[in-house]
Amino acid sequence: MTTDPVAGSGDVVAVIVVTYNSAPVVPGLLDSLGPGLDGLRWHLTVADNASADGTADTVRQLMPEARVVETGRNGGYSAGINAAIAAAQPFTAVLVLNPDIRLAPGCGRLLLDLLHRSGDGIVVPLVTMADGSPEHTLRREPTVLRALGDALLGAERAGRFPLLGEVVTDPATYQRESSSDWAVGSALLISGRCWSACAPWDESFFLYSEETDFALRARDAGFPTRLAPAARATHIGGDSRAAPWLWRMLTLNKVRLYRRRHGRLATAAYWAAILLRELSRAALGSPTSRAAATALLRPATLREVPGPPADRPTAIGATA
Structure with missing residues (x-):
């Protein structure tokens, strides 16, 4: 898990994964971590929310050096993240990943490079779906006008207009290093300072809006969310x-x-x-x-x- 770092000799990345009955998908994530985080010092902590399919044992067998926290309950995504961080080794940055994410080679180094160049905050990769189609992961802050735009035009069409759409759909935005109010939480690299200032994640959100809440609080505290378009990941999740x-x-x-x-x-x-x-x-x-x-x-x-x-x-x- 630990290699000679290329970017930032003092950096240690805590990779955090929350699982629930994830045995079919988590092996693919684990396979992608080595190439995806090549050149970085990192360690993995998995919080398993009482899976009934042997997910925790699967992780232990495939990556014995990982820390596995069995929470004993399905307390939700935020609770799992908080439990994993509480058990993780010391870190300077946190990489939160869904178990159905696959990192492309070099993804982690590119995320960390942008984090260093832009200052503290949150950095996300360019994400595509399993079929290769782009996933519009960047989001604008929810507003009444944007909710109306979604209602009347649909999320994709409304997203073309910043005042009317929460989902950022402009292809050009995903081709450059750009900022957004928040991003979908399937893959997030969070600086240590941002984590210290804004954690823990709000456990009252069992699932959905937890990443919105964290990113908006981070933005309000001076830690923006940025896209690293050269860093790639694939999301094989459902809808x-x-x-x-x-x-x-x-x-x-x-x-x-x-x-x-x-x-x-x-x-x-x-x-x-x-x-x-x-x-x-x-x-x-x-x-x-x-x-x-x-x-x-x-x-x-x-x-x-x-x-x-x-x-x-x-x-x-x-x-x-």
């Missing part, structure tokens, strides 16, 4: 829209996060814009949007901490 209860959780957490950062009137407008989006999709027959709209119309659900149904514990790594 949260495939499961109505996952989309319900994502939608509720978006409103909960917005409410934490804004007043009542602004939150009411944001809730209405999100509801409009889900009602319009539900009218077209979307079961995921129907589940989200139903939850939004029940005020008590926004006071809850959304988690998985008891009979459907979620795998970590689903994306929006």
